[in-house]
Amino acid sequence: MESEKMATEITPKGYVNFFEESHGLKSWIFTHDHKRIALLYFYGVVGFFLMGVVLGLLMKFEMITPGETIMKPQTYNSLFTLHGVIMVFLFIIPAVPAIFGNFFLPILIGADDVAFPKLNLLSWYLYVIGGIMALSTLILGDGPPDTGWTFYAPYSVKTGTNVIMAVMAAFVLGFSSILTGLNFIVTMHRMRAPGMDWMKMPLFPWALYATSWVQVLATPIIGITLLMVVAERVLGVGFFDPSIGGDPVLYQHLFWIYSHPAVYIMILPAMGLISEMIPVFVKKSIFGYKAIVYSSLAIAFVGYFVWGHHMFTSGMSGQARVVFSILTFLVAIPSGVKVFNWVATMFKGSIDLQTPLLYCMAFIFLFMIGGFTGLVVGALSADVHVHDTYFVVAHFHYVMFGGTGFAFIGALHYWYPKMFGRMYNKKVANIGFGVLFTGFNILYFPMFILGIQGMPRRYYDYLPEYSTWHKVSTMGSWVVAIGLIIIIANLVKAYRKGEPATGNVWGGITLEWETKSPPPLLNFDKPPTVTHGPYDYSILNK
Amino acid sequence: MNTNASNFVEQVDLAFYVIIGISLILLIGVTAVMIYFVVRYNKKKNPTATQIEGNNKLELIWTIIPTILVLIMFYYGWVGYEPMRNVPDDAIEVKAIGRMWSWTFEYDNGLKSDKLIVPLNKAVKLNLVSMDVNHALYIPAFRIKEDVVPGRNNFMWFEAQKLGSYDIFCAEYCGQRHAYMITKCDVIPVEEYNSWYAEGAQALANPSDDPVEAGYNTIKANGCIACHSTDGTKLVGPSFKGIFGTQRVVVTGDEERTVTVDEAYIINSIKHPNDDVVKDYMKGLMPGYDGQISDEDMDKIVFYIKSLGE
Numbered sequence A: 001m002e003s004e005k006m007a008t009e010i011t012p013k014g015y016v017n018f019f020e021e022s023h024g025l026k027s028w029i030f031t032h033d034h035k036r037i038a039l040l041y042f043y044g045v046v047g048f049f050l051m052g053v054v055l056g057l058l059m060k061f062e063m064i065t066p067g068e069t070i071m072k073p074q075t076y077n078s079l080f081t082l083h084g085v086i087m088v089f090l091f092i093i094p095a096v097p098a099i100f101g102n103f104f105l106p107i108l109i110g111a112d113d114v115a116f117p118k119l120n121l122l123s124w125y126l127y128v129i130g131g132i133m134a135l136s137t138l139i140l141g142d143g144p145p146d147t148g149w150t151f152y153a154p155y156s157v158k159t160g161t162n163v164i165m166a167v168m169a170a171f172v173l174g175f176s177s178i179l180t181g182l183n184f185i186v187t188m189h190r191m192r193a194p195g196m197d198w199m200k201m202p203l204f205p206w207a208l209y210a211t212s213w214v215q216v217l218a219t220p221i222i223g224i225t226l227l228m229v230v231a232e233r234v235l236g237v238g239f240f241d242p243s244i245g246g247d248p249v250l251y252q253h254l255f256w257i258y259s260h261p262a263v264y265i266m267i268l269p270a271m272g273l274i275s276e277m278i279p280v281f282v283k284k285s286i287f288g289y290k291a292i293v294y295s296s297l298a299i300a301f302v303g304y305f306v307w308g309h310h311m312f313t314s315g316m317s318g319q320a321r322v323v324f325s326i327l328t329f330l331v332a333i334p335s336g337v338k339v340f341n342w343v344a345t346m347f348k349g350s351i352d353l354q355t356p357l358l359y360c361m362a363f364i365f366l367f368m369i370g371g372f373t374g375l376v377v378g379a380l381s382a383d384v385h386v387h388d389t390y391f392v393v394a395h396f397h398y399v400m401f402g403g404t405g406f407a408f409i410g411a412l413h414y415w416y417p418k419m420f421g422r423m424y425n426k427k428v429a430n431i432g433f434g435v436l437f438t439g440f441n442i443l444y445f446p447m448f449i450l451g452i453q454g455m456p457r458r459y460y461d462y463l464p465e466y467s468t469w470h471k472v473s474t475m476g477s478w479v480v481a482i483g484l485i486i487i488i489a490n491l492v493k494a495y496r497k498g499e500p501a502t503g504n505v506w507g508g509i510t511l512e513w514e515t516k517s518p519p520p521l522l523n524f525d526k527p528p529t530v531t532h533g534p535y536d537y538s539i540l541n542k
Numbered sequence B: 001m002n003t004n005a006s007n008f009v010e011q012v013d014l015a016f017y018v019i020i021g022i023s024l025i026l027l028i029g030v031t032a033v034m035i036y037f038v039v040r041y042n043k044k045k046n047p048t049a050t051q052i053e054g055n056n057k058l059e060l061i062w063t064i065i066p067t068i069l070v071l072i073m074f075y076y077g078w079v080g081y082e083p084m085r086n087v088p089d090d091a092i093e094v095k096a097i098g099r100m101w102s103w104t105f106e107y108d109n110g111l112k113s114d115k116l117i118v119p120l121n122k123a124v125k126l127n128l129v130s131m132d133v134n135h136a137l138y139i140p141a142f143r144i145k146e147d148v149v150p151g152r153n154n155f156m157w158f159e160a161q162k163l164g165s166y167d168i169f170c171a172e173y174c175g176q177r178h179a180y181m182i183t184k185c186d187v188i189p190v191e192e193y194n195s196w197y198a199e200g201a202q203a204l205a206n207p208s209d210d211p212v213e214a215g216y217n218t219i220k221a222n223g224c225i226a227c228h229s230t231d232g233t234k235l236v237g238p239s240f241k242g243i244f245g246t247q248r249v250v251v252t253g254d255e256e257r258t259v260t261v262d263e264a265y266i267i268n269s270i271k272h273p274n275d276d277v278v279k280d281y282m283k284g285l286m287p288g289y290d291g292q293i294s295d296e297d298m299d300k301i302v303f304y305i306k307s308l309g310e
């Protein structure tokens, strides 16, 4: 294949990549290029992620001893609210689709851009506006919100803090998410390269496809729910507060009808990344391609019907609790299928244990812990005990950070040379990985124990019998911070001084490896034609 | 861990053991296989990969076996949960009232307590009432929790099987002092319980002669001291000390005005706290007590606030 040969050579003189195509601030903030928009998202998302991390570190520091350590209860309550809002709405929901999806979805399907480039830019602006609105609560109004990221009514209707701004921020961010989803769906239907039928499409695009439908269909529900909170606060319309005729449990239903599917908006794209990376480092076709595709679709679909498992103690009817519990157990199956397929892919491979593969393995391990503890909270009687305790906090951090977070950082190491045209120091990258992985477990594993012992979440203070594990957990948070610093420093250094990367650093056979690093403005010199399946590594042997 | 402090502990813990047990086996198994593959099929040892597209039989196996396993898990979860919703007919009923940020337990004879006192080996049903926002009553040692939702009549029940004093937490976030909405459940022998119950009834019939003490007991029983101190300390709300007869700047609607703290003002502040919000304090925090406090108790409260001086 001619283009492939070209890509493996060091970029020829006179080649203009998408960075060099045009210059100046305007060429970025008014760009229609999906790759530049992806990078705009990248800087925003990473910025917010670091803010969320700092808030988390402060919270953990407060928890190192019982009683007041460095802040008052009101401050602590605002911190965990902002930490949640930032991490959920500004980091984990947009992270994988808006950065890697924007950058690589068109390339992976052999297109020169997304279907609606201007809409794409608009989504980014909505993201920035939403982010600024969320942060503005720090200085505007009567103090940052103190409701938790769930904005549970009627507390969110009664508290004097700046809930309206925070809720409107989430509303605007929702639109950003809907538009990205819509854009991706149309892109995949309309713009696949000649020869790429659906069953030849790589698995990351497939995961984005399933996710995009959830984004488009579920997000409007949270939008209207949040508007109802605003209407209740401003106009006194009684939706959720029983003292004016509302129903608090209605709020929880509406909130989780979106927010449970949103969990899959957060994890499905990450699973797609894992499916994308493993075959490259195993040099082997993915095991059970179709099973992985169908399991993504199954997760996205069944995921709509399990929201009630967040409300087992809310006073919902007994039958409803039973039905939600069964469905919750069933939605675990397709996730299990994926794990088995990933591990089976390694069987009889020719494995090159590079940094991205280490992250994939960590993902599988941590995601399993997150998933299994999800079964614990899916079981009725066990959930009654650990609901709203640190057990749940540990569970979702294993899924969100151990899962999506690790997949995100892994994919960054996988595609970094492609995106920026430079290679990082692999040894330092592995050390960073090791520190992060260790710190992660010291930080979050103790929370399972605390939860089983009965420590409720969102507690500013705690009884002395819980101090040991709180202390351990806080120390883990420092190790996580060190790990992140190593990883970021390594990547920043590579940006300035890294070795120039060839077009195909890992020997992959999906389309992004057929173009240069970084790619040209329209991605390919010649529009590609697809002749083999995305992971058909038998072509290497021919 | 397994203390058997209540009738539910055994079944709930069993669900934990079953689910965590099965999970541990799978977790260790899958992880070990993964690490084995990475070592065994390292590219140095195995320079060319064998291409395998998949295997339908395997896909079927690892769909069906996990399905059976999770259904087993569901079963154990359900078995432990089922009795929690079926209250025995002879259960003692206690009204558990949650408010920012304290609990009150009201017994059939009108007795009010800030601790939950229950007899050993007797079924107790808690009728859960919230006066303001969502709370959740959680007794970790008993493995029970249920949300306390305003406008809804949730319930929970248990039978304590071991004497002792157990923590009660509020598990649903409810604002600034959520972490302090904690109290105890004291499990005492039946005879002791009966006499405590009878004495309490008597005390109600012949309330304390000292009106100041009676007043203090009333604000304590109604949870006012979670937000108001009696010694001048500023909590979430203004202290009661020395306010009677003084001038106050309040916000009424959008306007600021100055009022004198008299009986009418105090009573209205308790019944409809959002009418006049004391300046520099947060609106919407104090629940309205209209219809919750009898006129008699109201008089006691007013008397007590007066007694704290001017």
Ligand SMILES: [Cu+2]
Residues within 6 Å of the ligand: A259, A260, A263, A306, A307, A309, A310
């Ligand atoms: Cu959920």
Ligand SMILES: [Cu+2]
Residues within 6 Å of the ligand: B134, B135, B136, B170, B171, B172, B173, B174, B175, B178, B179, B181
């Ligand atoms: Cu609470």
